[in-house]
Amino acid sequence: MEDGIVSLRGVRKVYEGKQAVTAVAGIDLDVREGEIYGLLGPNGAGKTTTISMCTTRVLPTAGTVHIAGIDAVRNPADARRTMGVVPQYNTLERACTVAENIQFHCLYFGFSKADAKARTAQLLEQFHLTERAGAYPAQLSGGLAQRVQIARAIAHKPRVLFLDEPSAGLDPQSRIAMWEAVQRLHTEGITVVLTTHYMEEADELCDRVAIVDGGKILVEDTPAALKNSVGAKTLYELDLREPSDTLGPILAALPHVSGVEQTPRGLRVMAEHADGLLPQVVSAASGYGLRDLSITEPTLETVFIRLTGRDLRE
Amino acid sequence: MSTAVATPRATLAATPAVSPSTQYLRAFTGLFVRDLHVLRRELGPFMIRIVMNPLLFLFVFTYIMPHMSNSAAMNPTASMASATGVNFSTVLLPGLMAVAIMFSGIAAVALPLAVDFGSTREIDDRVMCPLPTSFVAFEKIIFSAIQSIIAAAIVFPLAYYIPSTPVYAHVTSWPFLIAVVVLASLTAGALGLTIGTAVKPAQIGLIFGVVVMPITFLGCVYYPWRALAAIHWLQLGVLINPIVYMSEGLRAALTPTLPHMHPAMILLMLTVFLALLTWIGTRGFIRRVIG
Numbered sequence: 001m002e003d004g005i006v007s008l009r010g011v012r013k014v015y016e017g018k019q020a021v022t023a024v025a026g027i028d029l030d031v032r033e034g035e036i037y038g039l040l041g042p043n044g045a046g047k048t049t050t051i052s053m054c055t056t057r058v059l060p061t062a063g064t065v066h067i068a069g070i071d072a073v074r075n076p077a078d079a080r081r082t083m084g085v086v087p088q089y090n091t092l093e094r095a096c097t098v099a100e101n102i103q104f105h106c107l108y109f110g111f112s113k114a115d116a117k118a119r120t121a122q123l124l125e126q127f128h129l130t131e132r133a134g135a136y137p138a139q140l141s142g143g144l145a146q147r148v149q150i151a152r153a154i155a156h157k158p159r160v161l162f163l164d165e166p167s168a169g170l171d172p173q174s175r176i177a178m179w180e181a182v183q184r185l186h187t188e189g190i191t192v193v194l195t196t197h198y199m200e201e202a203d204e205l206c207d208r209v210a211i212v213d214g215g216k217i218l219v220e221d222t223p224a225a226l227k228n229s230v231g232a233k234t235l236y237e238l239d240l241r242e243p244s245d246t247l248g249p250i251l252a253a254l255p256h257v258s259g260v261e262q263t264p265r266g267l268r269v270m271a272e273h274a275d276g277l278l279p280q281v282v283s284a285a286s287g288y289g290l291r292d293l294s295i296t297e298p299t300l301e302t303v304f305i306r307l308t309g310r311d312l313r314e
Numbered sequence: 315m316s317t318a319v320a321t322p323r324a325t326l327a328a329t330p331a332v333s334p335s336t337q338y339l340r341a342f343t344g345l346f347v348r349d350l351h352v353l354r355r356e357l358g359p360f361m362i363r364i365v366m367n368p369l370l371f372l373f374v375f376t377y378i379m380p381h382m383s384n385s386a387a388m389n390p391t392a393s394m395a396s397a398t399g400v401n402f403s404t405v406l407l408p409g410l411m412a413v414a415i416m417f418s419g420i421a422a423v424a425l426p427l428a429v430d431f432g433s434t435r436e437i438d439d440r441v442m443c444p445l446p447t448s449f450v451a452f453e454k455i456i457f458s459a460i461q462s463i464i465a466a467a468i469v470f471p472l473a474y475y476i477p478s479t480p481v482y483a484h485v486t487s488w489p490f491l492i493a494v495v496v497l498a499s500l501t502a503g504a505l506g507l508t509i510g511t512a513v514k515p516a517q518i519g520l521i522f523g524v525v526v527m528p529i530t531f532l533g534c535v536y537y538p539w540r541a542l543a544a545i546h547w548l549q550l551g552v553l554i555n556p557i558v559y560m561s562e563g564l565r566a567a568l569t570p571t572l573p574h575m576h577p578a579m580i581l582l583m584l585t586v587f588l589a590l591l592t593w594i595g596t597r598g599f600i601r602r603v604i605g
């Protein structure tokens with residue numbers, strides 16, 4: 001494996017305590033320069049812990065972390081210069097205005113006062129925050145605060161931007177604005193690593209996605225390739241009045257059907273083509289108490305369910 | 315934006331490489347400037363915080379009480395002070411300065427840290443600056459020390475104007491006074507750091523009863539250490555209290571006519587406590603911000 005701009009080797013994290021928790025159970029990971037890389041997984045999968053080890057905020061129990069070639073465990077102060085971080089929570093300074101938040105951040109990274117002012121003005125402009133420059137964080141909506149946090153994180157021109165659950169708690173409109181902001185940074189060449197448990201976000205935004213669960217990477221690929229791995233173009237979700245053992249094989253025998261799975265509400269039929277299949281599925285299932293049927297395409301959620309047998313939200 | 319797309323590297327050139335010491339110095343200065351800025355914005359509350367305690371103390375003990383008859387009988391320290399030929403205002407001056415220094419350390423470091431760790435996590439962006447984490451803790455101590463020095467200085471004019479009997483302060487050695495004030499102020503900051511990182515954020519309110527009050531009242535603030543000779547176990551016991559050396563140090567520097575410990579002993583013990591509390595506090599800080 002070629003070393004990426006973010007490169008993890010054999011990284012493990014065990015939180016000691018009354019009951020030791022293995023949050024990350026051995027991760028190897030390489031993010032290529034310039035890509036948007038997503039860690040997709042359910043609550044407690046170890047996403048925040050993984051990102052925190054990259055951002056020098058959690059010490060790995062084992063393994064190495066390199067950011068832009070710098071050992072982040074041995075040399076955290078230097079590694080911090082190459083990265084921008086937006087944590088899962090709003091960490092804006094309550095006592096400082098939006099502009100001051102960005103300006104002081106610049107000072108920490110060695111900007112002169114004049115440079116810090118200029119950089120702040122430029123970022124406020126770029127993130128459409130100029131009007132709110134004098135506002136205090138408490139006066140901002142969640143979406144605006146998130147934008148300020150991203151602007152602040154990239155103020156020192158880092159090469160990698162880490163975003164932990166960037167759309168948690170955002171309304172749909174703010175989420176789209178955030179996606180646009182991230183995509184724009186992407187076109188400017190910055191590498192982005194984000195965590196999410198929204199499969200749409202991983203699908204829409206990321207060049208490559210790693211699906212994590214139980215502190216391990218289960219698969220890693222482009223969203224398209226992951227969805228292709230399901231081996232079906234169309235999914236029929238059957239909602240049945242009562243479970244049936246005999247319907248499954250009947251459906252599986254239909255042409256173009258590549259598989260049938262049990263779901264909590266009934267069955268899922270996976271098909272390579274949809275041509276003319278729908279009437280056959282309906283007529284086969286109607287004798288088994290078919291209540292409802294929906295037709296979908298595979299999503300990253302489907303991939304996750306197939307890998308773990310669980311829902312992302314469980 | 316098209317130029318940026320064409321030459322992505324150009325926009326990504328991170329801040330130019332400088333030597334680590336320059337990088338650290340700039341980051342440290344940045345943290346300091348930020349703290350100054352926030353303090354300036356909250357100047358009113360800051361002034362109230364540092365003035366209120368010495369003001370009330372001086373008013374009650376050196377203005378109201380002397381106006382009442384029998385004040386000496388009601389106030390054994392006052393009678394003791396007059397026995398040594400000095401009035402109580404003079405006894406109180408160094409003690410109140412020590413308390414001002416110590417309170418500032420708690421208010422400037424321990425309380426904000428509890429809020430940070432407990433809920434706002436505002437300190438995150440400062441922890442992420444390109445500086446070893448321990449330096450972020452040192453900055454807290456040093457900035458707190460400056461507030462302590464201001465708080466100690468404020469006691470002077472108050473002690474000059476409020477008491478009904480004059481205060482006799484006499485500085486024989488300025489270097490010694492400066493050394494004591496600086497060491498005491500840094501020690502107070504380190505104490506604040508230790509408390510702020512050791513106590514669970516939700517329980518920070520308890521420290522006033524459990525820590526601040528005991529170390530103040532048993533800190534030789536309202537009486538010289540020598541006066542404890544009558545209660546020998548206590549006289550030895552209070553030696554583990556850093557406030558003792560703050561008030562004794564200020565007593566030696568400002569009101570040398572009062573009994574006080576040996577100056578060398580005071581400087582040594584303040585240094586020991588500064589080193590110890592800085593070590594514990596910094597370790598606690600790192601444990602809080604690095605998982």
Ligand SMILES: Nc1ncnc2c1ncn2[C@@H]1O[C@H](COP(=O)(O)OP(=O)(O)OP(=O)(O)O)[C@@H](O)[C@H]1O
Nearest residue numbers: 015021023042043044045046047048049050197605
């Ligand atoms: N400081 C800590 N001390 C002890 N255990 C922890 C700590 N932080 C996280 N954990 C545990 O480690 C596991 C992984 O947590 P982590 O926060 O990395 O998950 P996550 O994928 O980010 O989840 P979420 O989507 O909820 O943010 C969880 O079981 C969690 O309880």
Ligand SMILES: [Mg+2]
Nearest residue numbers: 047048088165
């Ligand atoms: Mg998380």
